[in-house]
Amino acid sequence: MSDFPGERRAFSRAKIDLPVEIHQGGSVWKQRLIDISVAGVSTDQPDVWDAQYNEPFTLVIDAGRYGILELHAYLQHVEAGRLGFAVQHGDGNNVEPLRSLLSEHIPDPLALEADIEKLNKQ
Template sequence: MIEKRHFTRIAFDASARLIRGENDWPAKLLDISLKGALLQQPEESSLEKDDPVSLYLLLSDEETEIRMEGHVAHLENDHVGIACDHMDVDSASHLRRIVELNTGNEALLEREIEALVNFAAH
């Protein structure tokens, strides 16, 4: 399989909630990028590919939250991949900082942000 990933995935531990419509599940975050997240599929969830979802991550200070609106991009084994369709400015800023701290490579981060902007423009 050819790797099509354009964004660095960061293994990150945070309290997560996945919401679809009236359903709200606690979830375990496996990794996150500027364009999405990978979660352990919540028990008793009936998620399907392309379902619109919201992902909320409460960071360790328990006051900072990242909110991501997106859709289920893939379901494999017990994992669910979420593609980000929208994120508010504060959430994007927090996520950028997480990626920056975890990659330690500002040039890589700038390339990914440029790719994200170009991706959103198309």
């Protein structure tokens, strides 16, 4: 399920290489998406990373035909050249476009629906 030993994932992840901008305050880092789920995002780590770890981030992902996903997230970990974010779905505007994007990359549609149901119960 994961390329990192000891890592447990509660949600199915899809490896998708897309551009992502990480915004915090007046700072913007242009990165690449490593993987994504309904509840989390992993990106590569910028060469210069001077973010405030306890402050929220906005991740802007160009999802092609699904449009631009704007996800609000908190940094959960920095390791092995990647950043791991927990996504906060405050208004739910991105859930449907995210579902559409993930449905092309997660082979088991029942797993994706179960993930969305888990997310709704949190």
